[in-house]
Amino acid sequence: MPSLKDLKLRIDSVKSTRKITKAMQMVAAAKLRRAQEAAENARPYAERFNSVMAGLAASVGGSDSAPKLLRGTGKDDVHLLVVMTAERGLCGGFNANIAKLARTKADELIAKGKTVKILTVGKKGRDALKRDYGQYFAGHVDLSEVKRIGYADAQSVAKDVMSRFDEGEFDVATIFYSKFQNVVTQIPTAQQIIPATYEDAGEDGDSGVALYDYEPSEEAILADLLPKGVATAIFSALLENGASEQGARMSAMDNATRNAGEMIEKLTIQYNRSRQAVITNELIEIISGAEAL
Numbered sequence: 001m002p003s004l005k006d007l008k009l010r011i012d013s014v015k016s017t018r019k020i021t022k023a024m025q026m027v028a029a030a031k032l033r034r035a036q037e038a039a040e041n042a043r044p045y046a047e048r049f050n051s052v053m054a055g056l057a058a059s060v061g062g063s064d065s066a067p068k069l070l071r072g073t074g075k076d077d078v079h080l081l082v083v084m085t086a087e088r089g090l091c092g093g094f095n096a097n098i099a100k101l102a103r104t105k106a107d108e109l110i111a112k113g114k115t116v117k118i119l120t121v122g123k124k125g126r127d128a129l130k131r132d133y134g135q136y137f138a139g140h141v142d143l144s145e146v147k148r149i150g151y152a153d154a155q156s157v158a159k160d161v162m163s164r165f166d167e168g169e170f171d172v173a174t175i176f177y178s179k180f181q182n183v184v185t186q187i188p189t190a191q192q193i194i195p196a197t198y199e200d201a202g203e204d205g206d207s208g209v210a211l212y213d214y215e216p217s218e219e220a221i222l223a224d225l226l227p228k229g230v231a232t233a234i235f236s237a238l239l240e241n242g243a244s245e246q247g248a249r250m251s252a253m254d255n256a257t258r259n260a261g262e263m264i265e266k267l268t269i270q271y272n273r274s275r276q277a278v279i280t281n282e283l284i285e286i287i288s289g290a291e292a293l
């Protein structure tokens with residue numbers, strides 16, 4: 001049974017931990033507001049961009065004149081998995097869920113005999129995957145020095161991915177990130193970015209193929225917009241990840257703070273009972289000694 005001193009030290013230690021988790025919760029709450037606004041503000045642009053690109057892609061189809069980013073290489077033998085996670089931990093299952101989705105996809109591709117390459121964005125994703133998939137790593141993007149994600153950061157990642165594609169290093173690229181829904185819910189998501197795929201986002205189920213005539217040609221417009229589409233998809237994913245990370249951290253630190261409070265209550269009860277037992281024993285000894293006299 002622990003002594004009174006050990007219990008007192010443990011109570012003080014848990015109280016210090018609770019102060020830290022409470023402070024981290026408040027910091028995450030402040031950062032969440034900005035990150036959530038950034039993610040939500042980027043969604044209308046991304047949705048409208050995808051809607052326009054869906055119409056252009058549908059008009060071009062799979063013709064040989066279509067840009068390479070749209071039609072692909074014609075093969076799907078080599079897959080590049082771009083796993084985007086946080087640079088820091090202490091955010092619940094946020095990083096683990098993204099890594100789990102990427103791991104499932106990698107295992108599925110390897111089982112089919114495909115070649116897998118992994119590009120990690122964020123230290124936690126690299127740490128989670130390097131033990132089992134270290135031999136498949138193709139590179140790592142370090143954003144630990146970036147205080148606030150900007151479009152330039154997404155462009156640098158997009159340029160890295162597209163340069164690898166131009167050099168023939170892979171046939172299909174898929175990004176993995178967590179889509180922000182609310183503070184307690186973040187949805188791990190996989191999105192193929194090369195060859196580009198666009199869902200029909202028209203209001204009436206019409207992608208707008210018959211409504212617009214494009215000048216110059218659709219192929220020329222796509223050749224100019226597709227690289228921006230890759231950067232836009234990566235930028236949206238980074239913003240969603242930022243909001244999801246702060247939401248997950250806020251929820252995790254809230255749970256940790258409440259758990260610390262419950263532990264302090266239990267330890268305090270145990271300390272008081274032990275202290276009472278010591279006092280009772282001392283009184284018994286005094287009374288016994290007095291009676292012996």
